[in-house]
Amino acid sequence: MTRTQLADRAKNLVQQPWGLWSMQAQRLTRIELRRNLFSWRAAWIYGLAFIPTLIIFIHLVVDTHPSFAMSEDTNILAGIVQLYYIRLGVFFGCLGIFSRLIRGEMIERSLHFYLLSPVRREVLLLAKFAAGSISAVSLFASAIVADFALMYAGFGAAGRDYIFNGPGMGQLEAYLLIVVLACLGYGAVFLLLSMMFGNPTPAAMLALGWETINPVLPSLLQKISVASYLRHLMPVSVSSDGIFALLTVETEPVSGWAAAAGLLALIAIVLTYSCYRIRKLEIRYSTE
Amino acid sequence: MSDRIIFEDVSKFYGEVLGVNRISLSIPPGITTLVGPNGAGKTTIMNLMTGLVQPSNGHISVLGLSPADQLELFSILGYCTQFDFFPRGLTGWQFILDSLMLHGMEKDLAEDLAAQAIDRVQLGDAAGRKIAGYSKGMRQKIRLAQAIAHHPRVLVLDEPLNGLDPMARAESISLFQELGRQGMHVLISSHILDEVDRISDRVILITGGYLIAEGNIHQVRKEVHEKPMQVLIRCDHPEVLASRMFAINHCVEARLHADGKGVFLRTADIDQFYSMLNRIAAEGLVKIDAVAPADDDANAIYQYLIGTDGSPS
Numbered sequence A: 001m002t003r004t005q006l007a008d009r010a011k012n013l014v015q016q017p018w019g020l021w022s023m024q025a026q027r028l029t030r031i032e033l034r035r036n037l038f039s040w041r042a043a044w045i046y047g048l049a050f051i052p053t054l055i056i057f058i059h060l061v062v063d064t065h066p067s068f069a070m071s072e073d074t075n076i077l078a079g080i081v082q083l084y085y086i087r088l089g090v091f092f093g094c095l096g097i098f099s100r101l102i103r104g105e106m107i108e109r110s111l112h113f114y115l116l117s118p119v120r121r122e123v124l125l126l127a128k129f130a131a132g133s134i135s136a137v138s139l140f141a142s143a144i145v146a147d148f149a150l151m152y153a154g155f156g157a158a159g160r161d162y163i164f165n166g167p168g169m170g171q172l173e174a175y176l177l178i179v180v181l182a183c184l185g186y187g188a189v190f191l192l193l194s195m196m197f198g199n200p201t202p203a204a205m206l207a208l209g210w211e212t213i214n215p216v217l218p219s220l221l222q223k224i225s226v227a228s229y230l231r232h233l234m235p236v237s238v239s240s241d242g243i244f245a246l247l248t249v250e251t252e253p254v255s256g257w258a259a260a261a262g263l264l265a266l267i268a269i270v271l272t273y274s275c276y277r278i279r280k281l282e283i284r285y286s287t288e
Numbered sequence B: 001m002s003d004r005i006i007f008e009d010v011s012k013f014y015g016e017v018l019g020v021n022r023i024s025l026s027i028p029p030g031i032t033t034l035v036g037p038n039g040a041g042k043t044t045i046m047n048l049m050t051g052l053v054q055p056s057n058g059h060i061s062v063l064g065l066s067p068a069d070q071l072e073l074f075s076i077l078g079y080c081t082q083f084d085f086f087p088r089g090l091t092g093w094q095f096i097l098d099s100l101m102l103h104g105m106e107k108d109l110a111e112d113l114a115a116q117a118i119d120r121v122q123l124g125d126a127a128g129r130k131i132a133g134y135s136k137g138m139r140q141k142i143r144l145a146q147a148i149a150h151h152p153r154v155l156v157l158d159e160p161l162n163g164l165d166p167m168a169r170a171e172s173i174s175l176f177q178e179l180g181r182q183g184m185h186v187l188i189s190s191h192i193l194d195e196v197d198r199i200s201d202r203v204i205l206i207t208g209g210y211l212i213a214e215g216n217i218h219q220v221r222k223e224v225h226e227k228p229m230q231v232l233i234r235c236d237h238p239e240v241l242a243s244r245m246f247a248i249n250h251c252v253e254a255r256l257h258a259d260g261k262g263v264f265l266r267t268a269d270i271d272q273f274y275s276m277l278n279r280i281a282a283e284g285l286v287k288i289d290a291v292a293p294a295d296d297d298a299n300a301i302y303q304y305l306i307g308t309d310g311s312p313s
Helices: A003-015 A017-036 A040-062 A067-107 A111-115 A121-153 A156-164 A168-196 A200-216 A226-231 A242-246 A256-280 B042-049 B070-076 B092-101 B107-120 B124-128 B136-148 B166-181 B193-199 B217-223 B238-247 B270-283 B298-305
Strands: B005-014 B017-027 B030-035 B057-062 B077-080 B154-158 B185-190 B202-207 B210-215 B229-235 B253-256 B262-267 B288-293
Touching: A003 A017, A003 B070, A017 A121, A017 B092, A040 A067, A040 A121, A067 A111, A067 A121, A067 A156, A067 A168, A067 A200, A067 A226, A111 A121, A121 A156, A121 A168, A121 A256, A156 A168, A168 A200, A168 A226, A168 A256, A200 A226, A226 A256, B005 B042, B017 B042, B017 B057, B017 B202, B017 B210, B030 B042, B030 B166, B030 B193, B030 B298, B042 B057, B042 B154, B042 B185, B042 B202, B070 B077, B077 B136, B092 B107, B092 B124, B092 B136, B107 B124, B107 B136, B136 B154, B136 B166, B154 B166, B166 B185, B166 B193, B185 B193, B193 B298, B202 B217, B202 B298, B210 B217, B210 B298, B217 B298, B229 B238, B229 B270, B238 B253, B238 B262, B238 B270, B262 B270, B270 B288
Parallel strands: B030 B185, B030 B202, B077 B154, B154 B185
Antiparallel strands: B005 B017, B005 B057, B202 B210, B229 B262, B229 B288, B253 B262
16 A cells, blocks of 8 residues: 555544544553553452452351351451452552553653554543553452352352342442442542652552541542442441441442442543643653 | 644743754755754654644644644654653564554554565564564664554654664665655654765754754855865875965865875865866866865764854854
8 A cells, every 4th residue: 555545544534533533442452451451560450359359268168157147248248348349459459550551651661652653642541541440340340259259159049049039139239330430430540640640659648548538528528539439339338336437438328329420420520631631741751 | 735844933841941942944855864962952853743742832833734633643654762662562563563553454454564664674573573572773673664664754763773783774774765765754863973964865953952053964064154164186286286275365274185195175165166176177287086075064064063062163
């Protein structure tokens, strides 16, 4: 194909931008998934996701499972989701995944290859966000499903009945929704922080502090928190006595759909600002 | 669509540090070389025209397109940066293919173009190996292949000869010349002045962020009035020629060639000088074998205008 033919072809593609953007976003997402999901550098995030699974597996093998203990195990699982996954696992997993998407490439000095391709920077950012979200959701949702299955496997027929005829399946769906929203919410925040700061970790620690003190803040400020929205989606409430009171979130009561919509709106705002930041981004690796 | 790369009064400050100051350029097709010492602003000019950095002031247009028009600009522009880093874990082939697929190409077309580009830089079988295992010269080649793979109309090359062995250097220069002859804009930054002479249709001299001179090397040399031009004349009686030239007051300096069969003469008025030389030759006092400018090259211009310390002289 000659230069003129290629130029005409490119001109035609530019005239149908949505088709081109979609094609480019898919390609970028695939490239990013190859780097994120299947790399040794991501091994610690696998560990983060599956540590509770290992513990629950040991509990399954070692402990007995009388049917009266099922409600206690249900509470423990709710605690694991709220106290471990939302507060620690998904938080730090997303920090690892999403802060590498842009900042990692700046540190490795390879971001310019994408900025020098005929891809709108907003498409690049959203494709990277999509890839990060797919990576994080795949890992943590698999871990939650495994945790759930192992937690009730020891109860035999009673466990199966709880899942398929009782509230079990609804709880699993709620946990999966929570994990998906947590990955999207923290992911959007960490992607933005990674563009604002050379080292996003101190900012992420501040975000963790913010999430922790959020319940005692005025209701308007509570809306700027990922965990506070997720609290309203929890299918099983976790006791907030003693030390757990520091980690659980008590906020004004909000309906589930309002919490999900609120969090999605927060994600949209953060991503819109991230798109503005990437449009203004300059490549000056020497200052990284 | 304009056929020029245009900088209108462009300045770039990195905080309080000057990148370039009030640069105005109009670059036609052909090979243009940016020449200047380290930190002169060559890479800043290239990064400005590709949108990697944004100007603090002024306006840039590349064949009528703004650097912010990424979709259109990077369909017609390839930039081989001097950053010697690559996306992790890729082979040379994957690197070129990924890059072409981002242009929205079908896989077959992208594979054809990738193969052509790899062939053109003569990387051959190494394309199937991981870039992490490449030598510096091979990495330079794969970057060049990526920049030319989509058949751009504008090719920007930041120090493209760094790390290449003499053979690869000659091949690259020949490729640039071929692209220049095809009517492409080839903008090269280089500090290898001998090669600048060989490949450039025109030069842009820059130092400390300021534009010092631009144009055809010979035109730029002519404009440097305060440095008399030096001409080497090969003849049978160089000392006679030198004395005759001094007698008619057109020389400011004469130096015999080491082999005694020529003389370097400096003159403040080159046109008058050549007319006098014709007269002397016609008189039959000396037999002139060859006449060639001795300081009409990028190296001399660099020395005269920028000097060895990098500051304008």
